[in-house]
Amino acid sequence: MRLKDIYGNTNATGFSFDFFELTAPMAKSALLASPFYSTYDPVGALTSRGCDVRMIVRLCSVTTPQALRKAHLDPKVSVRYFTDQRFHAKFYIVDDVAMVGSANLTNAGLKSNREVSVILERYRDTAFDALPGIFDDLWGYADVLTDTILKDYERAFQAPGRPQSEDEFDKFLEKFVPKCSPSSIVVGSHAVNKQRAFLQRFRRKYDEILVPAHRRVMAVAQAHSFGRQEFKGADPQIEMGRFLGWVRLAHGAGETWKQNPVLQGEELDNRIRKYAELWKVADDIVLGDMFKAEAEIRNIEKIRTLFGDQEQLGALEYDDLFDVLTGCHAFLELLRFTNxxxxxxxxxxxxxxxxKDIKRTIDHLIRGGGDVVQRAYDCIHDERFRLQRFGESCVMELAGWITPNRPPFNSRTIKGLRFLGFDVEDFA
Structure with a gap:
C-alpha cells in the first residue's frame, strides 16, 4: 500500500487513517490540527515509532477526555486547545507530507464518514509551504492542556445534566475551563493581552518542556534500578532532585553543563542510564551541599507539613519559617551573594x-486561585505576591515540593537536564 493523493474513506479511494499508518514508520515530527478528537489511534501510530507530535484540538462535546488523557500521558505528545467553535481547521503534517481536508481525528472521520482529504508534499506542492506557518500561528494562541485543565474537562463531562448539543455544551464548559479562541476571531487579537502572553510562555516552558524532560529522566532511571540506599522509602522526587543537582556539580561544573550535544531517542536514554549508574556507585553525592540524604528528606517533609497546613503556616514565627525555606536549594544558593x-x-x-507578606505568598502558591503554574507566575510577577530575593528558581522549586505529581525545578536541576542532553539551555 502506498500513499494516495486523495482520501475519501472508501475502499476505492482509501481511508484517511491510512495516511498516519503510511507516514509513521520513518516520521520524526508531526503537527496535527483537528477540532474534534476522540481516538488516540492516529497519534499512537506516530509516537509508537518515535515521532514527536504537537496537536491542537477543540474542547467540545465531541472531543473525549479519554482520548485526551492518552495523548496527555504520551511523553512524545504536546497538546494545546481552543474552546471556540470557530477553530475549524483540519490538517495534519508529518515531516514533508500533509493531509488537508474535512476529516477530524475521530473514528468516523478517519474511517467511515464520506470525507475528502488531499495530500500535499513539500517538494511537489507549493501550497504545502504555508501550512507549518498556519499551524504555528494557531499553536501560539492555543492554551496548554495541563493536568488541571484536563481534570476540569473530565469534571465537565461527568457533571450531571451535561448538555449534548454543541452550542449548549460550549456554554456549559465555560463553568469549568476558561475560554480560548483563535487569533483570527478575537477583536483586537493582534494586541494580545501582555500578561496572558507571558503566562502562556511561562506555562509552555514548564508544562511542555521541563516537566516532560524531568519525567523522562525519572522513567528511564527507574527502569534501570535507580536508587541509593540513603533515599530508600522516601519520595523518589527527592532523590531525583539531588541526582540532577549532582550531575550538574560533579560532571557539568563551570560552563561544561551546556557543552554536551542535545540528544534524542535512544542516545538520550543511554546517556541518562549512564549517569544513573554512576550515581548509584558515587562516593560523594553531597559535594559541599549543606544537607545529606537524611536531612534532605526531613527538610522536604517539613515543607509539605508546615506549609501545606494553613493553620501551621500561620502560626510560624519568622525564624522557624526561614528554617523551612532553607530546605529549598534555590533559596540556599542566595548564600553565594550574601555576606x-x-x-x-x-x-x-x-x-x-x-x-505577613512571606506567609501570604506561600499560602497563595499552595492554595490560591488557578492552577499551580498560574499561582507560581503570580508569585514571580504580581506585586501583590512577589517577594524580594525569592525569584523564579525559589518559587518553582517550592511549588514542586508542595504539589503532587509536579517535579521541583531550580537553576541547578535545569542545568543537569541540559548536561544529560535535553534542549533546555535557554531556561537555565
Missing amino acids: GGLEGLRADFKQRNAL
Missing part, C-alpha cells in the same frame, strides 16, 4: 520581606 553566611541571609531576607 555573613546563613545568619546573614536570615537577617537580609527578614529586612526585605515582612513576615
Whole structure:
C-alpha cells in the first residue's frame, strides 16, 4: 500500500487513517490540527515509532477526555486547545507530507464518514509551504492542556445534566475551563493581552518542556534500578532532585553543563542510564551541599507539613519559617551573594520581606486561585505576591515540593537536564 493523493474513506479511494499508518514508520515530527478528537489511534501510530507530535484540538462535546488523557500521558505528545467553535481547521503534517481536508481525528472521520482529504508534499506542492506557518500561528494562541485543565474537562463531562448539543455544551464548559479562541476571531487579537502572553510562555516552558524532560529522566532511571540506599522509602522526587543537582556539580561544573550535544531517542536514554549508574556507585553525592540524604528528606517533609497546613503556616514565627525555606536549594544558593553566611541571609531576607507578606505568598502558591503554574507566575510577577530575593528558581522549586505529581525545578536541576542532553539551555 502506498500513499494516495486523495482520501475519501472508501475502499476505492482509501481511508484517511491510512495516511498516519503510511507516514509513521520513518516520521520524526508531526503537527496535527483537528477540532474534534476522540481516538488516540492516529497519534499512537506516530509516537509508537518515535515521532514527536504537537496537536491542537477543540474542547467540545465531541472531543473525549479519554482520548485526551492518552495523548496527555504520551511523553512524545504536546497538546494545546481552543474552546471556540470557530477553530475549524483540519490538517495534519508529518515531516514533508500533509493531509488537508474535512476529516477530524475521530473514528468516523478517519474511517467511515464520506470525507475528502488531499495530500500535499513539500517538494511537489507549493501550497504545502504555508501550512507549518498556519499551524504555528494557531499553536501560539492555543492554551496548554495541563493536568488541571484536563481534570476540569473530565469534571465537565461527568457533571450531571451535561448538555449534548454543541452550542449548549460550549456554554456549559465555560463553568469549568476558561475560554480560548483563535487569533483570527478575537477583536483586537493582534494586541494580545501582555500578561496572558507571558503566562502562556511561562506555562509552555514548564508544562511542555521541563516537566516532560524531568519525567523522562525519572522513567528511564527507574527502569534501570535507580536508587541509593540513603533515599530508600522516601519520595523518589527527592532523590531525583539531588541526582540532577549532582550531575550538574560533579560532571557539568563551570560552563561544561551546556557543552554536551542535545540528544534524542535512544542516545538520550543511554546517556541518562549512564549517569544513573554512576550515581548509584558515587562516593560523594553531597559535594559541599549543606544537607545529606537524611536531612534532605526531613527538610522536604517539613515543607509539605508546615506549609501545606494553613493553620501551621500561620502560626510560624519568622525564624522557624526561614528554617523551612532553607530546605529549598534555590533559596540556599542566595548564600553565594550574601555576606555573613546563613545568619546573614536570615537577617537580609527578614529586612526585605515582612513576615505577613512571606506567609501570604506561600499560602497563595499552595492554595490560591488557578492552577499551580498560574499561582507560581503570580508569585514571580504580581506585586501583590512577589517577594524580594525569592525569584523564579525559589518559587518553582517550592511549588514542586508542595504539589503532587509536579517535579521541583531550580537553576541547578535545569542545568543537569541540559548536561544529560535535553534542549533546555535557554531556561537555565
